[in-house]
Amino acid sequence: MYKYLRLIRVKNLLIVAATMVLIRYMIIQTLLNGYGLELQLPLWWFVELVAATVLITAGGYVINDYFDTKADLINRPETVVVGKTITRRGAIAFHLALTITGIALGTIVSFKVGRPIFSLLFFLTSGILWFYSTIYKRQLLIGNLVVAILTGTVPLIPLIFELPMLGTYRDIIFIYQLNLRVILYWVGGFAFFGFLLTLAREIIKDIEDFEGDTTLGRDTIPVHYGVKKAKLIVASILAITLVALVILFSAYLFKISKTGFDYISLVYMVVLVALPIFVLIFSVLLASTKSEYHRASLICKLIMLSGVLYTLVFAYIVN
Template sequence: MLKYFRLVRFKNLLIIAATMVLVRYMLIQTILSGYGLELQMPIWYFVALVLATMLVAAGGYVINDYFDTKADLINRPETVVVGKQVTRRGAIAFHLVLSILGIFLGTVVSFRVGRPVFSLLFFLTAGVLWFYSTTYKRQLFVGNLVVAFLTAMVPLIPLIFEFPLLGTFSDVIFIYQLNMKVIVYWVGGYAFFAFMLTLAREIIKDIEDFEGDTSLGRNTIPVHFGVKTSKLIIATVLSLTLIALLVAFSAYLFKLSVKPFDYVSLVYLVIFIVIPIFILIFSVLLASSKKDYHKASSLCKIIMLLGLIYTLIFRFIVNL
């Protein structure tokens, strides 16, 4: 049975769970508590929501490996599981079990929060992941944008499912003058930065997989535009991310009139986000081997994790 779990990229699933937990308890709960309010979704509903998201994502990883076997045999043969340790029929069956369980749990939670239409989110995500593996990832820009968009949805899901329950307390919200835009800005900001960094990382991975994608005729950004142009696209995406971070931090300080000056956030963002992104830009521009691109991809993932850890800093600052 353990061989099947090699297909689901368990570390990535833990990151998904951690993202949802930290966004819910470090961002949403912290902001609500500032207005004397509490989270309304029962803990067991939230656990089911996290499991649903993880299961659908796991199903996506399995089906991606199923359709990506030929490319992986060229790009990273040591990681291939489908066709070696797990039969192709077994992989399809595993994908269906994971996806169906995820959709079922997501549907149950959607009905529990009084928004059955939210169940479409899980149906559509499972479908998009299937078509990503079969079609989208072979199309110029489309595959990269799909993965970036789905990654950006992860921090949004806790807020999407919390909103209907908060809405039933409209009178309390009015009395406490809760500005829901504050929550949307913070969670939406995380979604935006997740989108941008994932987009950059996906293009880096495409350069790393250039050999296999070329052999199979895939129309990825490096194959279509060349490696040099792809590097410039990555550098542009990361530069825009830095500019957006500067704008967001300035808005946080001045529009919200933060006093005293938040030196803790400034120091954290400069040391753990800004400087690593600059290093990442130069790492990509100077990269010349698969090993270099793999290191750059790993650094990008670390930056995303460091951004997630900032939620702990945020709660500390607010409580302080």
């Protein structure tokens, strides 16, 4: 059992599930309650939605490891599972079981909310993950963008499936002219920063895997432009993230709390998000070994986790 949990990156899957839960209950529900409204997507349907997303993500990890065995044997041989503890045929079967189950659950929820077209999201994601592992990952920038976009989509999924159900409040929203766009702004903000930080992290991982990618002829950013330029690209993305964070957060800082200036959010963002990004920029620029790049990748992941956990602070302040 452990070998299968290791293959599907169970810790990452828990973060995906937690992100969806926190966005739904800490952001969407909190803002709806502010208008006197309630969540309309039934709990069990949401559980199915989370399960569908997690299963398809897990299937993506499996198929990625299946096609990435040669590179992993060079870059990180100690992590290789496919071909060692799990046969290649077993990995394909596991991938199909996860992906098909995820698509089925996603399709069921799509029909339940009255939007069958939403099922395309799960079919397309599964196909993109397959082509990412076979083609996109080897192409300049495309693979990085694919992973970043898919990661940025995760916070949006709870909102996408909640919106059709809010039709029951159509008259109330019209009569009182409720501006529900604020929900889209907040959820979109989490998606935007998730995209930028994931893009930076993917390039950092490519720098870490430079040796294996060069050997196999992959056209990643470090291979194509060189490690020094790749590091500058990462630093630039992180700098853009930091500037965007300051601008967007400043715009809302005085509006979040009903009791005045929001010192809690300010301290949280500075200490757990902004400063770590600043540290990460220098960590990437000064890194020179695989272990240092791996550490930078881990810092980036922790920053993303801190960003997601801000939802708890947001709900506390608003309530």
